[in-house]
Amino acid sequence: MKSSVAIVSVLALASVPLWLRDPYLMNALITTGIFIIGAMSLNLLLGFTGQLSLGHIAFFGIGAYVSALTSLGFDAGLPFDLRMVHEPWPPIIGFVLAIVVASFCGYLVGLLSFRVRGAYFVIVTISFAEVVRLVALNWVELTQGPLALTNIPSITIGLPGLGDLTLRTKLQNYYLVLAVAVIAYVLIARLVHSHFGRAMRGLMENETLAVSVGIDVTKTLTLAAVISAGIAGAAGSLYAHYIRIIDPEVFAFINTVTMVIMVITGGKGSLAGPVVGGLIFGLLPVALRPIMAPEAQWIAYGGVLIVILFVLPRGIVPSLAQRFARRPKRIEKVVPVAFSERDAKEHA
Amino acid sequence: MSQFLQHLINMLVLGGTYALLGIGLTLIFGIMNVVNFTHGVLYTFGAYIMFIVVHQLGVNFFLALPLAVVAGWLLGAAIELTLLRPLRGSDIDTTMLVMIGAWIAMQSGALWIWGGVAKSVTTPFPEAPLVLGPVSVSWLRLFVLAAAAMLIVVTYLLINKTKLGGAMRATFQDRDTASLMGVNVDLIYTSTFAIGSSLAAAAGALLGPVYVIFPQMGDLAAVKAFAIVILGGLGNITGAVIGGFILALAEELGAGYVSSGYRDAMGFLIIIAVLIFKPTGLFARSERVG
Numbered sequence: 099m100k101s102s103v104a105i106v107s108v109l110a111l112a113s114v115p116l117w118l119r120d121p122y123l124m125n126a127l128i129t130t131g132i133f134i135i136g137a138m139s140l141n142l143l144l145g146f147t148g149q150l151s152l153g154h155i156a157f158f159g160i161g162a163y164v165s166a167l168t169s170l171g172f173d174a175g176l177p178f179d180l181r182m183v184h185e186p187w188p189p190i191i192g193f194v195l196a197i198v199v200a201s202f203c204g205y206l207v208g209l210l211s212f213r214v215r216g217a218y219f220v221i222v223t224i225s226f227a228e229v230v231r232l233v234a235l236n237w238v239e240l241t242q243g244p245l246a247l248t249n250i251p252s253i254t255i256g257l258p259g260l261g262d263l264t265l266r267t268k269l270q271n272y273y274l275v276l277a278v279a280v281i282a283y284v285l286i287a288r289l290v291h292s293h294f295g296r297a298m299r300g301l302m303e304n305e306t307l308a309v310s311v312g313i314d315v316t317k318t319l320t321l322a323a324v325i326s327a328g329i330a331g332a333a334g335s336l337y338a339h340y341i342r343i344i345d346p347e348v349f350a351f352i353n354t355v356t357m358v359i360m361v362i363t364g365g366k367g368s369l370a371g372p373v374v375g376g377l378i379f380g381l382l383p384v385a386l387r388p389i390m391a392p393e394a395q396w397i398a399y400g401g402v403l404i405v406i407l408f409v410l411p412r413g414i415v416p417s418l419a420q421r422f423a424r425r426p427k428r429i430e431k432v433v434p435v436a437f438s439e440r441d442a443k444e445h446a
Numbered sequence: 447m448s449q450f451l452q453h454l455i456n457m458l459v460l461g462g463t464y465a466l467l468g469i470g471l472t473l474i475f476g477i478m479n480v481v482n483f484t485h486g487v488l489y490t491f492g493a494y495i496m497f498i499v500v501h502q503l504g505v506n507f508f509l510a511l512p513l514a515v516v517a518g519w520l521l522g523a524a525i526e527l528t529l530l531r532p533l534r535g536s537d538i539d540t541t542m543l544v545m546i547g548a549w550i551a552m553q554s555g556a557l558w559i560w561g562g563v564a565k566s567v568t569t570p571f572p573e574a575p576l577v578l579g580p581v582s583v584s585w586l587r588l589f590v591l592a593a594a595a596m597l598i599v600v601t602y603l604l605i606n607k608t609k610l611g612g613a614m615r616a617t618f619q620d621r622d623t624a625s626l627m628g629v630n631v632d633l634i635y636t637s638t639f640a641i642g643s644s645l646a647a648a649a650g651a652l653l654g655p656v657y658v659i660f661p662q663m664g665d666l667a668a669v670k671a672f673a674i675v676i677l678g679g680l681g682n683i684t685g686a687v688i689g690g691f692i693l694a695l696a697e698e699l700g701a702g703y704v705s706s707g708y709r710d711a712m713g714f715l716i717i718i719a720v721l722i723f724k725p726t727g728l729f730a731r732s733e734r735v736g
Contacts, residue, residue, distance in 0.1 A: 150539050214725050216538055217481045221672050222721050225714035236707035355546060362543060393558035400551025407544050
């Protein structure tokens with residue numbers, strides 16, 4: 099996406115609270131924004147390294163729990179009569195710790211999973227998310243289990259000269275989420291266009307060739323997993339401090355699927371893809387709410403995912419970009435995506 | 447000791463149905479290279495068909511099981527024909543995502559049609575369990591074990607003794623050569639998916655009356671089936687049977703001696719451990735993975 103388009107988009111999104119006063123819609127936009135950050139981090143793995151992580155919500159949920167527990171404090175028993183006691187810290191430290199811990203978990207999963215690829219990688223990531231969910235559900239002393247962590251404080255930011263600002267209103271949280279989303283977008287964009295990004299895409303398109311020119315597979319993929327998990331953890335932290343209550347359901351598989359749908363429909367391997375897909379699928383329930391029961395909405399979700407995979411297998415943004423970039427000199431602007439065997443045959 | 451024996455009995459009952467789930471998935475995974483996310487939903491549908499046939503149509507309990515198998519077979523064939531056949535030749539991620547879409551739509555459909563309230567099936571078996579010395583087992587569970595064992599044997603014979611089974615095994619070994627030898631690969635794929643689906647539906651129809659029936663019951667069943675398949679090795683039917691019993695044993699012992707809250711975590715821990723230490727499965731010939 100050209101930088102002028104990006105700047106106009108950000109300005110347009112920044113102007114939304116000026117004319118939109120409806121609190122329900124604002125809430126939908128904020129939670130959508132948080133999930134878009136998660137989807138962007140998923141896209142880093144799925145779109146640029148080709149690894150389908152279906153346990154991505156684990157990093158999001160770990161970020162949410164770490165941030166919430168840091169700012170709430172806890173007192174939990176450990177084996178051998180040890181106790182783990184923690185006094186509440188400011189939520190902003192929780193936000194940082196959420197990124198650190200989620201990144202570390204990303205490192206572990208990356209290290210373990212890149213030994214196995216394809217379907218096996220998918221199943222390892224699902225298993226990881228489910229184990230984390232079961233721990234959150236059963237370690238009641240730490241996480242309150244199904245009773246949920248409640249009264250999570252809002253994020254407080256120290257502004258120079260203005261004192262501390264606690265972000266309680268929807269307006270403040272909207273700009274916080276927008277700011278984090280822009281930072282994440284710029285970070286991912288710079289990463290993708292760096293040497294490291296080219297190494298990732300090289301691996302995705304032809305691993306044997308990439309290895310033969312000296313790209314370190316494990317290092318590249320693990321680093322991608324670490325950064326991706328860290329961004330997802332940041333999104334989880336925002337979620338915890340905005341919603342202010344989290345329970346183990348945050349780890350539900352359907353939340354990962356929501357992120358995957360956002361990435362796939364928008365276009366994997368396209369920087370703007372998760373944003374476009376996220377806005378469509380985040381706001382679709384708002385549009386469908388008056389006309390459809392929630393169960394029917396989910397039927398539509400599944401149906402739309404199937405239809406998009408059949409009709410626009412590369413996603414909305416790459417398909418549109420290709421349509422608008424017929425002239426050869428602009429083809430190079432299109433971020434390459436993985437070609438399936440069938441695509442390759444069509445192009446041949 | 448008697449507690450341990452009781453766990454072993456429970457393991458046999460649970461393991462039989464897990465083996466059914468695992469065989470169905472390993473056939474589909476092994477022959478078609480499709481990660482079948484609808485497997486759990488077919489398990490759920492099998493259980494609901496049991497409920498509908500027994501309670502709403504008033505048909506005999508023992509007749510409901512074959513009906514569930516047939517319904518699973520038809521539904522599986524329909525999924526294969528509409529969703530998988532047009533996508534043949536596309537990469538494994540695309541088919542996986544399409545199956546995820548189908549899973550969401552079907553599960554939400556179940557929730558829409560039957561509601562979220564758990565249902566239970568009344569069975570013709572006596573309430574009082576069969577007591578054998580220190581252990582006891584309900585008649586229903588014995589029936590489940592017997593039916594599962596019978597279905598496993600039938601599937602084994604189907605795969606190993608019939609012409610269709612021979613064609614399926616040939617397709618598993620080498621699709622292109624099988625096709626050159628006159629095997630109708632499209633037909634084999636549809637049959638494989640239908641057979642796998644009918645086994646999942648049978649597992650749901652058997653375990654549904656033991657527990658309760660609700661739309662999301664298939665989610666855990668699906669992941670357990672994945673664990674069994676990975677444990678036993680891709681496309682390995684004997685491995686899937688043994689894997690089913692190992693998973694059941696791990697769950698029983700985990701629930702009995704660690705914490706019942708972590709019963710369902712056993713499957714996932716097994717997946718992670720096997721993939722780290724022996725990614726080809728416990729009983730596999732050496733074979734490239736991924």
